[in-house]
Amino acid sequence: MGRAFLEIEDLSKDFGGLRAVNSARLTVNRHEMVGLIGPNGAGKTTLLRLITGILKPDEGFIRFKGKEIVGLKTWDIVNLGIAGTFQNMRPFRRLPIIANVMVSCLCPRAMKRGEWVKKIEAKAMDALEFAGISDMALEKAATLSQGDLKRLEVARAIATEPELLLLDEPFGGLSPAETELMAKSIQRLHQGGRFGRLHSEGPAMIIVEHKLQQLMKIVDRIIVLDFGTIIADGSPQEIVNLPEVIQAYLGQGGV
Amino acid sequence: MGLLRYYLRRFLIIVKSEVLVLPSRMVVCVFFLGLLLLPAVTQDPYLLRILILTNIFAILAASWDLLSGFTGQMNFGHALFFGVGAYTAAILNLHAHLPPWGSIPLGALAAVLAGLIIGIPCLRLKGTYLALTTLAFPIILLGIVFTIPGITGGELGVSGLARLSGSRLSDYYITVVLMLGACTLMWKITDSHTGIIFHAIREDELAVRASGINTTRYKLLAFCLSGFFAGFSGGLYAHFMRIAGPSTLEVSMSFTVVIWAVFGGIVTIYGPVGAVFILFPLLEFLRFWPEYRTLMFAVVILLILLYMPDGLFPWLRDKVETECPRCKIRNRATRKTCRVCAVPLD
Numbered sequence: 001m002g003r004a005f006l007e008i009e010d011l012s013k014d015f016g017g018l019r020a021v022n023s024a025r026l027t028v029n030r031h032e033m034v035g036l037i038g039p040n041g042a043g044k045t046t047l048l049r050l051i052t053g054i055l056k057p058d059e060g061f062i063r064f065k066g067k068e069i070v071g072l073k074t075w076d077i078v079n080l081g082i083a084g085t086f087q088n089m090r091p092f093r094r095l096p097i098i099a100n101v102m103v104s105c106l107c108p109r110a111m112k113r114g115e116w117v118k119k120i121e122a123k124a125m126d127a128l129e130f131a132g133i134s135d136m137a138l139e140k141a142a143t144l145s146q147g148d149l150k151r152l153e154v155a156r157a158i159a160t161e162p163e164l165l166l167l168d169e170p171f172g173g174l175s176p177a178e179t180e181l182m183a184k185s186i187q188r189l190h191q192g193g194r195f196g197r198l199h200s201e202g203p204a205m206i207i208v209e210h211k212l213q214q215l216m217k218i219v220d221r222i223i224v225l226d227f228g229t230i231i232a233d234g235s236p237q238e239i240v241n242l243p244e245v246i247q248a249y250l251g252q253g254g255v
Numbered sequence: 256m257g258l259l260r261y262y263l264r265r266f267l268i269i270v271k272s273e274v275l276v277l278p279s280r281m282v283v284c285v286f287f288l289g290l291l292l293l294p295a296v297t298q299d300p301y302l303l304r305i306l307i308l309t310n311i312f313a314i315l316a317a318s319w320d321l322l323s324g325f326t327g328q329m330n331f332g333h334a335l336f337f338g339v340g341a342y343t344a345a346i347l348n349l350h351a352h353l354p355p356w357g358s359i360p361l362g363a364l365a366a367v368l369a370g371l372i373i374g375i376p377c378l379r380l381k382g383t384y385l386a387l388t389t390l391a392f393p394i395i396l397l398g399i400v401f402t403i404p405g406i407t408g409g410e411l412g413v414s415g416l417a418r419l420s421g422s423r424l425s426d427y428y429i430t431v432v433l434m435l436g437a438c439t440l441m442w443k444i445t446d447s448h449t450g451i452i453f454h455a456i457r458e459d460e461l462a463v464r465a466s467g468i469n470t471t472r473y474k475l476l477a478f479c480l481s482g483f484f485a486g487f488s489g490g491l492y493a494h495f496m497r498i499a500g501p502s503t504l505e506v507s508m509s510f511t512v513v514i515w516a517v518f519g520g521i522v523t524i525y526g527p528v529g530a531v532f533i534l535f536p537l538l539e540f541l542r543f544w545p546e547y548r549t550l551m552f553a554v555v556i557l558l559i560l561l562y563m564p565d566g567l568f569p570w571l572r573d574k575v576e577t578e579c580p581r582c583k584i585r586n587r588a589t590r591k592t593c594r595v596c597a598v599p600l601d
Contacts, residue, residue: 052465078467086465092458095451096583103455106448107467120448138583160467 005030011060020046022228033205035215038225044208048166052084053077079109084166085153091141098137104159126196131155146173165203171211278575309535310430314488316515316527322481324521327457332389333512336366336482338504340489345413345499359490366486367479374478393504412500419494442524520566
């Protein structure tokens with residue numbers, strides 16, 4: 001059996017007296033789509049931020065394609081092929097939407113992989129097209145609705161052409177119809193292929209989400225975090241029936 | 256002859272389709288032409304002197320906007336770059352006998368080095384902390400200047416430098432052309448891909464890092480570019496005034512640059528340049544009422560900031576031009592429909 005695509009070993013992170021992530025250990029394979037769930041404050045976002053290098057762990061290892069990435073700068077991690085979205089969206093509000101995506105298209109990884117693309121603008125437009133907001137490309141990002149900001153976050157992340165995509169609550173604040181559309185977009189991206197001038201390698205994904213019904217339809221595996229500790233790891237069907245998961249997160253009613 | 260006619264026709268088409276369609280572009284062209292043709296109307300040495308200094312300070316103000324306006328790295332010690340450029344050019348001219356065309360670029364390069372030296376420790380700082388730290392650097396350099404009077408001339412500065420050129424008129428043309436060139440270059444930088452990253456760093460640095468961009472490199476680049484242009488203006492100033500003194504490093508110099516930029520409108524390049532062309536001659540004009548001079552200057556600035564918080568020139572531009580709601584192209588305010596997509600303009 002080959003080495004896992006992403007390996008996390010004994011990863012811990014403390015914020016003062018609070019242990020946000022406690023000896024987390026998980027693996028993600030190349031073509032896997034993994035859901036990461038847990039109650040509020042369980043450490044899901046912290047775990048994603050540790051992987052993307054925004055936060056530095058206190059202990060533990062993270063290996064991506066066999067390479068240790070703890071200690072690398074965030075931009076180096078992105079250029080290795082890991083991209084993520086922010087839970088609380090962070091657009092460049094005073095810039096046009098297309099310029100928001102162009103920044104990602106200008107990273108060394110995207111530039112190298114898209115050498116044949118003459119115009120960065122065209123590639124950014126294709127990322128927006130994929131996310132479904134190309135018609136608003138010239139609007140300022142500050143004018144976007146919550147749902148469209150989520151789409152912009154996804155467009156920015158995929159513009160770096162990642163091999164591992166970390167999505168932090170991609171369905172948050174979306175209507176049921178928008179959620180359905182976003183889920184389809186994520187599945188399409190995961191399958192890979194060419195979207196205009198944008199190439200998708202079919203990235204592996206870790207998706208943090210509270211909308212479990214939609215999440216379970218698209219992921220292969222679910223990992224449950226509680227108080228920073230991984231308490232379950234299995235297929236969606238296995239997870240919903242585990243008593244400790246029901247107790248910690250889903251409540252007595254289940255889904 | 257046919258080729259000449261072809262290029263003339265192309266030039267006229269560009270003027271008609273790109274310049275005459277927008278009042279702001281017409282004003283910029285008239286301003287450029289006015290500066291170039293002014294000596295044909297008057298060659299009054301006092302007026303030329305004021306305009307030469309205005310040209311030099313316009314480069315300085317635009318260079319502040321490049322760093323603090325576009326990249327958001329709030330620099331309250333911009334006089335450092337100006338002073339380093341001025342002193343380096345002066346010392347090289349006086350001791351190494353380099354002519355101005357050699358000493359001024361080397362002064363600008365010394366300011367780039369200063370940009371690197373202050374840029375590296377400032378990388379981790381933001382907002383108020385960055386502003387206060389940058390404020391300290393020219394004061395530190397001023398202390399060094401007073402410590403080694405043998406080289407820097409101490410409080411008297413380095414004087415007796417070579418003239419910029421042989422006459423006031425040629426000084427004027429040199430500074431006009433260099434100002435137009437430097438400001439156009441800065442505007443092109445801000446309009447490029449690098450400029451987009453500068454903008455994004457100002458908006459949210461963490462999000463830029465998460466987009467795979469090495470923000471450290473771009474912030475240092477902004478410090479160096481800004482330092483280069485400010486140092487260049489410092490060198491020009493030293494050779495025009497024939498002295499590089501401690502006044503080039505004073506706190507008041509740093510704050511004057513900020514006032515110019517905020518008055519004209521930051522994140523524009525043209526705003527600070529326009530502001531210098533209003534405020535610097537205004538201050539000279541107010542010399543006729545010396546007791547009220549500073550008060551009147553302050554009142555003008557406060558009124559502008561009160562009624563035009565984004566600065567004078569963006570306010571004026573919005574009065575004479577409107578943005579198409581669909582294609583975002585700017586149009587003359589009197590137009591009923593967009594000149595590109597024909598959408599009705601409100």
